[in-house]
Amino acid sequence: MQRSKLARALWASAFAGALLLLTVAPAWGQATGRIQGRVVEERTGRPLEGAQITVEGSVRRAVTDADGRYTLPNLRVGTVTIRVRLIGYSGRGQTLPVSAGLPATANFTLARSAISLDEIVVTGTGREVERRRLTASVHVINTQEIERAPVQDIAQLLQGKVAGMTVNATSAQAGTSSLINFRGISSVFGSQTPVIYVDGVRVDNNVSTASGTGGEQSSALADLLTSDIERIEVTKGGAASTLYGSDAASGVIQIFTKKGTPGRTRITARIEQGFDSPELKYMFDTGLIYPDDIETGFDTNGDGTFDTPADPDFLKNNFFQSGHFQNYYLGVSGGGESITYAVSGRIQEAAGVQLKNQNEVFSMRGAIQAEISNKTSVNFTANYTRTEFGRLFNGSAIADPLTSFEVGDVFFFTGENNFDDALTTFILPDIDEVVNRFRFTSGASLIASDLFRARATVGLDYRTNQQREFAPIGAVIISAGEGRLQRYQRDFTSVTGDFAGTFSYPRTGILTSDFTVGVQGFRDDVSIVNVIGTTFALPGAPDFDEAATIVATEGNTEIFSGGVYFQEEIGLWDRVFLNGGVRFDANSTFGDKVDVEVYPKLGAAYLISDENFFQTALGSVVNTLKLRFAFGKTGKFPTPFLRDRSFNATQFRGESAPRFDNPGNADLAPEVTSTIEGGFDIALIDNRVGIGFTYFDATTRDALFFVPEQPSTGLGTQLRNVGEISNTGIEIDANFQILNTDKVRWDFGLTYHAVDNEVTSLGGAAPFNITAQQRVDEGHPVGAWRLFTPFDSNGDGKLDDSELTFSGKSPMPTKSGSFFTSVTLFNNLTLSGSADWATGHEVFDFGSIWATFNNIFRRELVEEDYEFPIRFDTDGNEIGPWSQNRARSAFLLKGDWFKLRNISARWSIPASVYQFLGVDRATLYGSVHNVKIWSATPLIDPELNGLSAGGSLQLGGRSSVTLSPPRQFRFGLEAVF
């Protein structure tokens, strides 16, 4: 009861704080003046667009236009200090008088900076903090990076951009997305997907939001669109995420959307056309799988003569397609002196690369930001997205046309005798998903004085998706030929409330101090209804009431999480920064005996390059060197209601039939990850080289395992805090400015990440499997591969026995990285490219197992010198190939891959071409995404996660026959009026 009261009090405080900010009186009627000016680059004198101008002690702000100009009207008369910041440049400040008459002018010249110490970060910091003060690693992705590679969803956007992050796509099918992981697997019970905030509001990040269709999961990330994003901040867990408490062990991604800039109305129109081309590198097609049929042809009319030729490229010619893509965007933004706005709409349609795949998107968005006084601003954002996906069965489903063709089962499952008829039967089912998503954010910001500032956010994310799967009579389904209709509906609502206030005193001098108090909470409600109707008398597209049997199930979960945090930041000589903080967390998922979880953090950063001795000794080579160290705890709360002992009833012959459900655990607590990280950021050689290095050591204690109760109790499994998991590793990101003249700029960047993951303790629990082949056991990485491997038992050199053994690797890469380069010519043509890679892992090829049922040994067909293991008896006599289930190790493949991810070009069309049309600016762009793959195995795309178990933790690395994400060609024209 104590916990409940505390949680209520926290929630109420956040709500009240938000309300308080909105009721603070605006101060009107004072004399005002204006400041205007221009921001240019130091070396080239070229105007800098997009620089942020802020006024100290005020919410006023401006952004420079394409000519580098800005205006700050309606400033209170007196002396003001303004600051300018732009990613990739050193910040500058000026203090100048503002009078009621003539405008004051403040021009700025910014120097390139290899590390942006003046960049503002807000995620996990409790307030707006300059990067120089950060003691833990936070990554920021800016507009320019986002614009460079037009992609569909947030996961694709993040791919290869953040050191320490792995992004594994699911497949080519619409509505599926990727698995995202930071710094290794820190948990075995729940999803590793980071928490995602949009404009301060926690949003649905579930990567398994519909019922299974064979392994490829529908994901809430697929409809988090990438238009209208201003910047993305990424914290990877540890101290940088501590203030998010029990929700942040997997890291936090925060997306900030555009809210318009003051100035005249700008209309942005974008037309994008393109096509998706299937990646067929891992498809063997009918030529390899059906050699006998290709040789003899088909007897399609049953007259005994095989008179119809069989196409060796049947799938390429009949199943795959190059799908048209179109995307139209219209945005209007602008604003007056105190109110800015941005409104946009987008329509998109893609045909996909397989039959029956399609994707349509319709989205609308409006944002408004208003200064209701010099001290207070408020903002509102509303976003609606409707997404429709068309998909096929896949993965391990026998109704999957692609797998069935590729493993030699199409005739067996359809009863047909030729490719065309088999395909016609296979594509009978319809799997359609519709997602409606509405997001609303309201925020307020108060700068009461130089001493106190506060901000508050209240918002919600409402997402509802309905997957309707209809297999008509005659379709290939588990329940042969009778027809089956399934409707899976999931409703998700999350409400977030957040309030933080910072007292800053002293603000100047040798020592500065900022003390922040914050209250934050969210509530998630998820409701799932799943209805299956089977056996229909008549063909057509029936409704449920026409089914012979209807089974409906419902699932509901509710979570409340609330916390209060305190943080003290101290600056010494503006070069030594110390911070300490603590968050107290209450959560409805904790057991009755667990009241509050405490998450402390400590950090220190030293901008050593600001010291005179350093400048004297190394100043000619090293422009900036910042050393940083941080310790912090983060948590991951348990699955809702698993604290309770419960019973669950099933309908059985007209009665409600209960059985044991969850055993119950009053001690259920979050798992807590303690992270120590240290590193440096260095800028070298006239700010041409910037390198960030971080070492981290994270230990997850009280790790939550579904510990099997002894089966003799009949009680199933119970989530318990028993394990310990360790992740240690390094992250490097580096950027090199190779050329920077007024005609040519050439940048190159890379990221590198290595992680060593190990389950260090099971806490007395028995080892257990996550999937049939992925195991959790002490001394091994989470989900280490453990499969039947033939061996020689009597030393005669012949494989005569088979046992379960660890392969030594896991499905997660131990090393990964990316490369990026960008060349800008004549300030108007930018060519860029990126690539990423991963190594140190193994992947499991389920499709090839399936093929063995038809005596097709796919690996032998595509690897010339490979032979499937042969079984001998103990006397040395050959028995034949091992059965697939006693030789599973033969299907485990090296996972190394390298992908040329993106090539793009953007050309700012010279103004002379379109000026007479009233166009301010026009940009032509083109890009190719998923350009080319190199992989150690020719059998499957090792990056993919085509066979998810559908449970909480998904490690990826298991695929049946899964189509890689397509090669996406995009051509666009953007005009700003």
Added chain:
Amino acid sequence: MMSSRSITERYGRTVRGIALAAVTAMAAVGCSFLDPTDVDNPATTEDDLAEAKNPTASLIPGLRAMFARTVSRAYFAEVISDNYSIHGTGINKTYDTPREITEELLGSMYDFPQELRSLAAFVLNEIVPLDENPEAADVQEARYYHGMAYLMLGEWFVAVPVEVDGTPVPSATLIQTAITELEAAGTSGTFGLEVRAALARAYRLAGDVGNAETHASAVLAADANFLQARDFDGATITNTLYEFLFLRALKEMQPLPRLDFLDLKYTSREAPVYVSKAEEMHLILAEADFSRDAFAAGRQHLVDAIRLAVTRPTEAFDDDDQRLNLDLSERPHDAIIDIRADASSTFRSGLVLTRPGTITTPTVASTSLDPDSILAIPFNETESLLHAFFLARQEMLFLEGRRMVDLGIKVPMTLEEIEANPSINAGDLGTVVFVPSYIPALDNMDLFTPASPYDDTGALTTTQVTMMVDMNRVLAQNKVSPFGL
């Protein structure tokens, strides 16, 4: 000095704001309407259960459902025995090779009877004592399931633990506990005959000829056509055997060709599995007579069983099963094919049905034996009599999970139990499969020649198929019976 009036003017909005916020905060703390911290578990918790009016009666349907789940696990036993072999992906092919069965292969075959036992114990030990007015029939039924759970665990497993951290209890002890529980349930009342039939089965396994005969005779005296069905629910807990036999496109369970005429026994999702029937009682009586060398009486009981079995209902069914081996070659599926049980037997017709097509199969029990041929077996040909007896048990109790027990095979507990229970280590009693030495190597019980009597075009190459091993001959020669033949 500022007057109070000017303070109000200057800070009025702020003060009002603070007041409003404070009121809101108090309201939010006090009022559940605004309380987002309140969550409600949609499952039945212990608190909810305590509020049930008739808790024992409320849990009986749960026991029935659990018993249904347990009974349908018979498919494991069927594929492990010679009755069925596996040709598809839904069931692990290793089950066809009994000696290769390891602890990680058994899942719900172990978990379900254990959960039935545990749930029944929970009802009897924790719910009934709290129930102000439990119905006697409910308590009897709960105790019956408790006994049946022990019985099925004892039939299928070498040894299993029956309490938290418990050491493995050997099969024979489990059957003794089953007998104790069934006796405690009582042989009168609503569930009396079911209890008697279960006792006859349990005493038989315990080798107690007298008690087995007593209960078997009592069942037959009360109802000569006695039949106990465990029905399923077409929508929720379905007959799993039917799914593997027919519903799944892969049709992974394929019968031994000489038993083809008995398949498909279950023709719908809710088709019952028969837990006990009068035929079994006759066969227990026959076995008891054989054990005391009373061959005439035993032979008569065997004939009684056959005469009853052939009167049981049949059903016409449109079966699209193509009878495919794992390599997609065709298994015998034409009525013209004759089968012999091994190379030294004679070919018999009528054992294979023509499929795909409309077939008529028994839904309760049937047999290929006829009374006349049994009556023609001289008393001194004990092996022939015993062979007929084992064949009758195999055919009449087909697809009910009993053949594996008759063959003497017992499987290990699951890896999860071994790993989670500190009192059990790998290699302990109950952790390794037990396969009697008379069971042939590999999957030879399931094999026959030719493996496909058809060529690539589907034309028959022979109409005679020979089983590799006649397991009924093996059982007869080894006199495998708890009564000691």
